[in-house]
Amino acid sequence: MLLEARDIEKSYGTGAGAVRVLSGVSFRAAAGESVALTGESGSGKSTLLHLCAGLDRPDAGEIRIDGQALGALDDRGRAALRRDRIGLVFQQFNLIPSLPVAANLSFQARLAGRQDAAWCAALAERLGLEGLLRRYPEQLSGGQQQRVAIGRALAARPRLILADEPTGNLDEATGDAVLALMLELVSETGAGLVMVTHSARLAARLDRRLHLSGGRIA
Amino acid sequence: MNVKALILWLLLAAPLWAQGFAGLGGGAEGFATPSPGTVLEFPADHGPHPDFRIEWWYLTANLRGADGRDYGVQWTLFRTALAPGEAEGWQSPQLWMGHAALTTPERHFVAERLARGGVGQAGAQAAPFEVWVDEWRMAGPDVSEIALTANGADFGYDLNLSADGPLIPQGAGGYSVKSAGGQASHYYSQPFYRVAGTLHLPEGSVSVSGQGWLDREWSSQPLEATQEGWDWISLHLDEGAKLMGFQLRQSDGTTYTSGTWIGADGRAEPFGDGALRMTPVERAAVAGRDLPVGWRVELPGRGLDVTLRALNPESWMDTLFPYWEGPVRVGGSHPGRGYLEMTGY
Amino acid sequence: MRRATLSAMLSHWLRHPLQLGSLLLGLALATALWSGVQAINAEARASYARAAQMLGQDRFAQLVPRDGQRFDQSVFVALRRAGWQVSPVLEGALQTDGQQLRVLGLDPLSAPAGSAPQTVTGRGDLPGFLTPPGQGYAAPQTVRALAGQPGLPRLIASDDVLPGLLITDIGIAQGLLEASGQVSRLILAPEQPRRRAPLAAIAPGLTQRPPQARADIAALTDSFHLNLTAFGLLSFAVGLFIVHGAIGLAFEQRRPMFRTLRALGVPLRSLIGLLMAEVLILALIAGLAGVALGYGIAAALLPDVAATLRGLYGAALPGTLSLRPAWWAGGLGIAVIGAGAAAGQSLWRLAHLPPLAPAQPRAWARASARGLWRQGAAALGLGLAAFGLAVFGSGLVAGFALLGALLLAAALALPGILALGLGVAERAAKGVLAQWFWADTRQQLPGLSLALMALLLALAANIGVGTMVSSFRLTFLGWLDQRLVAELYVTARDEEEAARLRQWLAPRVEAVLPVWSIEAPVAGAPAQIYGVADHATYRDHWPLLDALPGVWDRLAAGEAVLINEQMARRAGLGPGDALTLPGANGALIVAGVYSDYGNPHGEALLGQGLFTTLYPQAPRLRHALRLPPEEAPALARALVREFGLPAGNIRDQAAIKAVSVQVFDRTFTVTAALNVLTLGVAGLAMLTSLLTLAGMRLPQLAPVWALGLTRAHLARLELLRALMLAALTMVLAVPVGLLLAWALLAVVNVAAFGWRLPMFTFPADWLRLGALALLAGGLAALWPALRLARMAPADLLKVFAHER
Numbered sequence A: 001m002l003l004e005a006r007d008i009e010k011s012y013g014t015g016a017g018a019v020r021v022l023s024g025v026s027f028r029a030a031a032g033e034s035v036a037l038t039g040e041s042g043s044g045k046s047t048l049l050h051l052c053a054g055l056d057r058p059d060a061g062e063i064r065i066d067g068q069a070l071g072a073l074d075d076r077g078r079a080a081l082r083r084d085r086i087g088l089v090f091q092q093f094n095l096i097p098s099l100p101v102a103a104n105l106s107f108q109a110r111l112a113g114r115q116d117a118a119w120c121a122a123l124a125e126r127l128g129l130e131g132l133l134r135r136y137p138e139q140l141s142g143g144q145q146q147r148v149a150i151g152r153a154l155a156a157r158p159r160l161i162l163a164d165e166p167t168g169n170l171d172e173a174t175g176d177a178v179l180a181l182m183l184e185l186v187s188e189t190g191a192g193l194v195m196v197t198h199s200a201r202l203a204a205r206l207d208r209r210l211h212l213s214g215g216r217i218a
Numbered sequence B: 001m002n003v004k005a006l007i008l009w010l011l012l013a014a015p016l017w018a019q020g021f022a023g024l025g026g027g028a029e030g031f032a033t034p035s036p037g038t039v040l041e042f043p044a045d046h047g048p049h050p051d052f053r054i055e056w057w058y059l060t061a062n063l064r065g066a067d068g069r070d071y072g073v074q075w076t077l078f079r080t081a082l083a084p085g086e087a088e089g090w091q092s093p094q095l096w097m098g099h100a101a102l103t104t105p106e107r108h109f110v111a112e113r114l115a116r117g118g119v120g121q122a123g124a125q126a127a128p129f130e131v132w133v134d135e136w137r138m139a140g141p142d143v144s145e146i147a148l149t150a151n152g153a154d155f156g157y158d159l160n161l162s163a164d165g166p167l168i169p170q171g172a173g174g175y176s177v178k179s180a181g182g183q184a185s186h187y188y189s190q191p192f193y194r195v196a197g198t199l200h201l202p203e204g205s206v207s208v209s210g211q212g213w214l215d216r217e218w219s220s221q222p223l224e225a226t227q228e229g230w231d232w233i234s235l236h237l238d239e240g241a242k243l244m245g246f247q248l249r250q251s252d253g254t255t256y257t258s259g260t261w262i263g264a265d266g267r268a269e270p271f272g273d274g275a276l277r278m279t280p281v282e283r284a285a286v287a288g289r290d291l292p293v294g295w296r297v298e299l300p301g302r303g304l305d306v307t308l309r310a311l312n313p314e315s316w317m318d319t320l321f322p323y324w325e326g327p328v329r330v331g332g333s334h335p336g337r338g339y340l341e342m343t344g345y
Numbered sequence C: 001m002r003r004a005t006l007s008a009m010l011s012h013w014l015r016h017p018l019q020l021g022s023l024l025l026g027l028a029l030a031t032a033l034w035s036g037v038q039a040i041n042a043e044a045r046a047s048y049a050r051a052a053q054m055l056g057q058d059r060f061a062q063l064v065p066r067d068g069q070r071f072d073q074s075v076f077v078a079l080r081r082a083g084w085q086v087s088p089v090l091e092g093a094l095q096t097d098g099q100q101l102r103v104l105g106l107d108p109l110s111a112p113a114g115s116a117p118q119t120v121t122g123r124g125d126l127p128g129f130l131t132p133p134g135q136g137y138a139a140p141q142t143v144r145a146l147a148g149q150p151g152l153p154r155l156i157a158s159d160d161v162l163p164g165l166l167i168t169d170i171g172i173a174q175g176l177l178e179a180s181g182q183v184s185r186l187i188l189a190p191e192q193p194r195r196r197a198p199l200a201a202i203a204p205g206l207t208q209r210p211p212q213a214r215a216d217i218a219a220l221t222d223s224f225h226l227n228l229t230a231f232g233l234l235s236f237a238v239g240l241f242i243v244h245g246a247i248g249l250a251f252e253q254r255r256p257m258f259r260t261l262r263a264l265g266v267p268l269r270s271l272i273g274l275l276m277a278e279v280l281i282l283a284l285i286a287g288l289a290g291v292a293l294g295y296g297i298a299a300a301l302l303p304d305v306a307a308t309l310r311g312l313y314g315a316a317l318p319g320t321l322s323l324r325p326a327w328w329a330g331g332l333g334i335a336v337i338g339a340g341a342a343a344g345q346s347l348w349r350l351a352h353l354p355p356l357a358p359a360q361p362r363a364w365a366r367a368s369a370r371g372l373w374r375q376g377a378a379a380l381g382l383g384l385a386a387f388g389l390a391v392f393g394s395g396l397v398a399g400f401a402l403l404g405a406l407l408l409a410a411a412l413a414l415p416g417i418l419a420l421g422l423g424v425a426e427r428a429a430k431g432v433l434a435q436w437f438w439a440d441t442r443q444q445l446p447g448l449s450l451a452l453m454a455l456l457l458a459l460a461a462n463i464g465v466g467t468m469v470s471s472f473r474l475t476f477l478g479w480l481d482q483r484l485v486a487e488l489y490v491t492a493r494d495e496e497e498a499a500r501l502r503q504w505l506a507p508r509v510e511a512v513l514p515v516w517s518i519e520a521p522v523a524g525a526p527a528q529i530y531g532v533a534d535h536a537t538y539r540d541h542w543p544l545l546d547a548l549p550g551v552w553d554r555l556a557a558g559e560a561v562l563i564n565e566q567m568a569r570r571a572g573l574g575p576g577d578a579l580t581l582p583g584a585n586g587a588l589i590v591a592g593v594y595s596d597y598g599n600p601h602g603e604a605l606l607g608q609g610l611f612t613t614l615y616p617q618a619p620r621l622r623h624a625l626r627l628p629p630e631e632a633p634a635l636a637r638a639l640v641r642e643f644g645l646p647a648g649n650i651r652d653q654a655a656i657k658a659v660s661v662q663v664f665d666r667t668f669t670v671t672a673a674l675n676v677l678t679l680g681v682a683g684l685a686m687l688t689s690l691l692t693l694a695g696m697r698l699p700q701l702a703p704v705w706a707l708g709l710t711r712a713h714l715a716r717l718e719l720l721r722a723l724m725l726a727a728l729t730m731v732l733a734v735p736v737g738l739l740l741a742w743a744l745l746a747v748v749n750v751a752a753f754g755w756r757l758p759m760f761t762f763p764a765d766w767l768r769l770g771a772l773a774l775l776a777g778g779l780a781a782l783w784p785a786l787r788l789a790r791m792a793p794a795d796l797l798k799v800f801a802h803e804r
Ligand SMILES: Nc1ncnc2c1ncn2[C@@H]1O[C@H](COP(=O)(O)OP(=O)(O)OP(=O)(O)O)[C@@H](O)[C@H]1O
Pocket: A012, A013, A014, A019, A021, A039, A040, A041, A042, A043, A044, A045, A046, A047, A048, A091, C794, C798, C801
């Protein structure tokens, strides 16, 4: 199984006490499978995605990627995992502000030592970024930044794509095109895709749909 | 010439007053006071009177050079005592201050010397007569025959003086009253000097001759607090007579005047307060002050009505206690020449 | 609304106490550095002034006894009565309970103005001063120490009198010292009457000593003073940059909030007003703390200053600090002005940015790309101005202007040069991480540049002042070695004794070299003319700067003259030029120019034969003796035994040298301490900058972390970055420091003292300094890096959820 989450619990400590966000979430995603993650705002979608990416640790439960338990990995191991197997698209894009678009696009692929110039060029073309490669992130619109973030995640041909509302800032047509691109990659490379979205229309185009509510998968 | 003493006292004696060593009034603590009955004795009185607080040897001369120009010379030694009496070495309470000046129509040279008594740097003795500070000297076998010398950075003079007339006691037998309140000094003069010698100027030396006037005065009493300043004259009139006069300016605008007419024969006739009239007729800005450098002097009792004009209005004595002192030309009923001193401006 | 705005602004500081702390610390440190140096400077100046006043008599020529013994005051009276304007001085030591007291007796009536401290001569109570028991002026602590001792005059405390000294009337002093009728020396008034008898006719036992008897010490003092002044300037510059950096960051951090506040309808005007009030309050708080800190610095260093001055003057100086309102005000002033200047720029930016301008740091970086150009242009302009001043300027003011322009140009050019270098590195970088590293460093530059400028200035000042001091020391010691070759110097009391001395010495030493001199005007200025023997002592050691071939033969032949650098510069003379000496028939050839550090006056050297022909009247009393060094002390003792020479007439070269070196080294302990301090403060500036930047930088680091780098790896990169920046700054500081040293040695020193010091470089010192710079940079980066390495992932994750 590509991604396997079992009984995940997570709370955040705030000034007013602990806020329980996830209370026993379990789900799986197989290679070549695309999963939509929906839920109302604040239900914990981003939190779950960050846990799956090994960015944070759950309070309880276990997450496995390709059978490898994330809890057993140290900092370095988790960093290697993110670098080598995961493509992350953040809700807030989080491009690297000091690097131009081209460098942002290829950043992770180069970090993972898997740069494929032809693939990068193709991605830029498919995402409509050809004219923007020399610009810096702050000189792009929100949607353009989002497309760079998606390109960055796909450039390394990751095993698992974790996308947090990747189409939130895109018009319908561009959103569709971007989703098509991701699904294409999934079917081509057998990668898994977990995508947070508020759009039922987009969710319907994926293989499966999980709904997060009250800290659990409904 | 009490006013200089007043200023000197302000420096030297004022702290004494402040410390209560001396009273303000006439009876200066421990010092002798002038008394009307005193008879002057010579040569002893040519020498110092250390029991009195202040004293001076004051010589002025109106000179004409071989170059035909007019000159004036002043040589003064002041003595002031911190305490009555004399002591050996640095413990001597006597302080000395010398002023020397040389006036030409264009320039006025001044030098000043300060010294302490007791060690020999300055002093005075009656016989043989000698008064000195540093290399400045007024000396002779007697007062009637003296050599005079002084130096500054840029001038100097060597003069010989001989008297062809008697010593003149001022006031009542040498008791000179300085205020309505009775302040007084012992005061006599030798106004009959013939002078010859050499002046040393930056340009070179000039031999000169003329007339000289020596004033000797000692006292212990300061002036009245209301007396602000002093205008004093000594005139050699061409007819052979001499006139000494002074007015003390008082803070209420009135003056106290006194004078002595000295005939060519040496007969002295004192005039009390009010007889002599001195009125400024010409003023000039000197050393940042407004000074009367021209005067009308009247002595109706002698039919005298003359005008004094300064040979050099810039005769400012820029000394520790500054004042104006310089030669004047006398015109009017009794032409002649003389010296004018003004203080408190 | 104002209250709401204010609470929003203050809430930022409450949420970020570290930022507030570093802002206050930066401001306080800058103020402390400035006011500390100022305090030392002010105290030193006050001490100089006091010492100079106390030694006021040295400004006058003096008549001193040939035999060094006291003489009868009748000599004084005889001189006065011969027209000499002299004033008697009696000096001596008085052993009181537990303390040795130096008694100085003066005659206030004959003393020339300025020959005694102001408060002593300026008080009105002359009778009290003259009349027993008299009055004794002394420093307040001396008065306290002497309280209750019997037999002393009434003591009056005066700040103008050096500790351990009692100034009183000469008559009182004669009593205290049991020297009735005795005098130590006579002060010669500057103005003398036109006619005077010759000195020899009246007081053959006295000789005239010129007023510059202590010129050597004075020059050293001045150089110390100049050093402090230069340091004041440098510390001011460093401080200004630190303040600027701290305030600039404080504004930059809150830019998103300003944007939001304005978007919510707070008028720009009231926002700016509030910010100005905030800056003023912060500046005052930090300024006060800084002044107090500066006081601490000064108090810690002042004992060294006092020791230095004690070394220079051989007189005790108070080693305590008095609080001077001037530098309290000055310290607060620099805090407020520095903060105001820094805030002005930030406020201007705030006022001119549209309310919705992007708040990302990158935008800031780009906005300051234009600023970088402007800074570069300003640096270029200042550099040209410095060049112009170096070539065409003259005088001390121009020298200091040159220093200022140079430093400012270097500081302004730094970010541009670093940006260029980092750009090149970025393009040359192969790996993705390296590329990111360089790009990210470049982006961080605007936030760090002020701290880096401060570091640059501190390093440059360190190199510059260090080079100057070391060059000075090396040159001075070399010169001492050259000038004081002879093992002993002996001065006879009179000609007859001198002749006996020469006879007695001849079989006992290797050589007796006459050191005879006369004072006379040369080339229109007063100068000292020396006659020297033709001897290896001179041939081998004399410090010639420039000379014709066969210079010593020409000198011995009586056809040439050597002159010191001062005279050469003043009269525009060089080897080969003709020079006519007073009394000489024809002109002599200037055969060489020698260095003569510490001497403000002209000097000329003649062969001994020619000297005695030209100036037969010159006293022939002084001699240099050559003998094996180990025999010198014994010979000195023998001289005292045989001739009864006073100790002051025999000078042991080794002793002189030891004293000089000691004085010199103490002089510069203070400099060294200040150097370290400046560097430390610059390091702290970097720390505070990095700390505040660390918070702002999370959004730049978090994505890289998310994409597969460990926090530890990122932290190592951060540390490396700081080290690299410090190293780059150090590399740039070397030429700047050398230029600074050159300006100090070749421009300021020449303008101030009339001689140029050769420059020696000390690369080993740079290496040490480089290590120190790396240490400072590394230490500064260590804390932020450790915080990053230990940061909870949740904190990094927050970045992903927050709109920036
Ligand atoms: N660092 C944090 N500290 C405290 N609470 C947090 C933190 N991060 C998230 N939360 C809380 O956890 C909950 C889940 O947040 P999360 O970002 O996962 O929601 P989401 O489902 O992604 O919402 P959205 O659709 O609005 O993006 C929210 O209620 C949020 O307030």
